[in-house]
Amino acid sequence: xxxxxxAIVRYDGTDFAGWQVQPGLRTVQGALEEKLTLIAGGAPxxxxxxxxxxxxxxALGQVFCCDWPSEVPLDELRRRxxxxxxxxxxxxxxxxxxxDFHATWHAKSKRYAYSICHGREPxxxxxxxxxxxxPDVDRARVRELAQRVVGTHDFGGFCSKGxxxxxxxRTIHTAEVFDGPVVGPIDSRDHWRIEFEGDGFLYKMVRxxxxxxxxxxxxxxxxxxxxxxxxxxxxxxGFTAPAKGLFLVEVKY
Amino acid sequence: xxxxxxAIVRYDGTDFAGWQVQPGLRTVQGALEEKLTLIAGGAPxxxxxxxxxxxxxxALGQVFCCDWPSEVPLDELRRRxxxxxxxxxxxxxxxxxxxDFHATWHAKSKRYAYSICHGREPxxxxxxxxxxxxPDVDRARVRELAQRVVGTHDFGGFCSKGxxxxxxxRTIHTAEVFDGPVVGPIDSRDHWRIEFEGDGFLYKMVRxxxxxxxxxxxxxxxxxxxxxxxxxxxxxxGFTAPAKGLFLVEVKY
Numbered sequence: 001x002x003x004x005x006x007a008i009v010r011y012d013g014t015d016f017a018g019w020q021v022q023p024g025l026r027t028v029q030g031a032l033e034e035k036l037t038l039i040a041g042g043a044p045x046x047x048x049x050x051x052x053x054x055x056x057x058x059a060l061g062q063v064f065c066c067d068w069p070s071e072v073p074l075d076e077l078r079r080r081x082x083x084x085x086x087x088x089x090x091x092x093x094x095x096x097x098x099x100d101f102h103a104t105w106h107a108k109s110k111r112y113a114y115s116i117c118h119g120r121e122p123x124x125x126x127x128x129x130x131x132x133x134x135p136d137v138d139r140a141r142v143r144e145l146a147q148r149v150v151g152t153h154d155f156g157g158f159c160s161k162g163x164x165x166x167x168x169x170r171t172i173h174t175a176e177v178f179d180g181p182v183v184g185p186i187d188s189r190d191h192w193r194i195e196f197e198g199d200g201f202l203y204k205m206v207r208x209x210x211x212x213x214x215x216x217x218x219x220x221x222x223x224x225x226x227x228x229x230x231x232x233x234x235x236x237x238g239f240t241a242p243a244k245g246l247f248l249v250e251v252k253y
Numbered sequence: 254x255x256x257x258x259x260a261i262v263r264y265d266g267t268d269f270a271g272w273q274v275q276p277g278l279r280t281v282q283g284a285l286e287e288k289l290t291l292i293a294g295g296a297p298x299x300x301x302x303x304x305x306x307x308x309x310x311x312a313l314g315q316v317f318c319c320d321w322p323s324e325v326p327l328d329e330l331r332r333r334x335x336x337x338x339x340x341x342x343x344x345x346x347x348x349x350x351x352x353d354f355h356a357t358w359h360a361k362s363k364r365y366a367y368s369i370c371h372g373r374e375p376x377x378x379x380x381x382x383x384x385x386x387x388p389d390v391d392r393a394r395v396r397e398l399a400q401r402v403v404g405t406h407d408f409g410g411f412c413s414k415g416x417x418x419x420x421x422x423r424t425i426h427t428a429e430v431f432d433g434p435v436v437g438p439i440d441s442r443d444h445w446r447i448e449f450e451g452d453g454f455l456y457k458m459v460r461x462x463x464x465x466x467x468x469x470x471x472x473x474x475x476x477x478x479x480x481x482x483x484x485x486x487x488x489x490x491g492f493t494a495p496a497k498g499l500f501l502v503e504v505k506y
Binding site for chain 2: 010011012060061079082087088089090091113119120121122123124125127129180182183184185186187247249
């Protein structure tokens with residue numbers, strides 16, 4: 001036990017097997033728990049993330065909570081934790097939270113961004129952070145397609161198999177297309193991104209929606225697929241956009 | 254001999270010993286010449302860059318020229334070169350140039366950008382591409398200081414020793430401060446950059462100017478130092494800003 005804390009953390013997920021602790025694998029949660037436990041003097045610390053980002057997915061604003069049993073003040077904790085962590089993980093902030101605060105269950109909305117590059121060759125500054133789609137697809141078309149998923153739907157059909165959940169209804173508030181990459185240089189002319197904000201997202205749901213939009217825009221599958229998937233109870237069978245283009249941008253409480 | 258070509262190249266300079274070929278070291282020019290020579294079928298190709306970026310300095314738009322003795326068309330050359338090069342180097346374009354085109358001597362102006370971060374901790378997405386200055390300095394002050402170097406001056410005092418050149422007069426057309434990093438994520442609030450455009454830049458001149466501006470803004474040295482340096486014939490003795498924040502953005506002909 002101890003005092004509940006809420007922290008915002010940023011990471012380059014390229015070389016991690018995702019957020020969630022897995023035996024023998026390098027995970028963000030694992031790295032955080034290891035260092036927190038060390039600073040706390042050995043009492044094992046367990047953290048709870050707002051969302052379980054997949055292997056290779058990045059975060060600009062992941063949130064986690066845990067109980068902090070130590071006398072070490074939060075300012076010093078933030079500083080020491082940052083010094084001990086690998087440079088791919090950065091603690092943005094640590095603050096006290098209500099005793100019952102839960103990073104997963106209390107999240108009101110999340111924002112994800114997905115980065116697409118249509119350069120002929122990999123860009124040295126964005127290759128780790130975007131999906132290269134060649135030739136480029138019609139962004140106006142993707143903007144229209146993205147509007148189809150806005151609202152409250154059963155997103156079970158956009159969920160990859162492997163996770164059993166009963167309630168697959170979610171609400172997407174906005175799904176917008178912007179120019180420019182999520183991470184990249186000032187002159188990135190050949191990048192664009194899709195940003196989704198919603199009350200929750202199922203396993204691989206963003207990457208499956210992006211894969212579907214691009215497949216439709218490429219003319220590989222008909223537009224009607226979106227409505228069919230929204231009515232399908234079966235797991236997604238289409239193309240899943242690569243992890244490296246996806247960022248958990250922000251979690252609101 | 255062969256047909257003169259002009260190419261634009263982009264690179265992450267982090268793990269290179271700079272642009273210029275040096276025996277036993279990993280350089281951008283060396284990597285390009287090696288692959289060009291292979292594609293040309295063994296006839297050794299020598300390339301000439303617009304500027305010799307230093308170890309760790311990046312480029313969004315470095316330009317080089319060379320003579321292309323092979324029958325391989327330029328489109329195919331670009332494609333094959335990109336495939337053979339490491340992902341840190343990307344060929345933006347290759348085009349035919351006038352027989353007497355010279356990437357160094359014919360450059361009319363160059364644009365450099367220098368990226369500064371004032372986050373408390375290293376940012377996973379910008380740590381390789383910015384200098385972390387803590388605490389932050391007054392950007393308005395730096396904006397004013399940057400104006401002092403605009404114009405035609407003898408910049409010999411901002412040149413690090415090690416290079417012998419007779420003519421150290423250069424003209425800086427603009428020196429401006431902008432919000433945001435040169436390379437980084439969409440939500441980079443704690444970054445800013447200085448962009449210089451001029452007809453030419455001496456060895457380490459941009460990094461020495463940035464180091465001086467920051468030292469003055471920090472109150473470590475008086476503002477009068479800039480005028481003194483501009484009148485000094487001796488090599489720069491102040492603080493040189495780190496290579497990783499510097500980008501050669503564009504070369505105009």
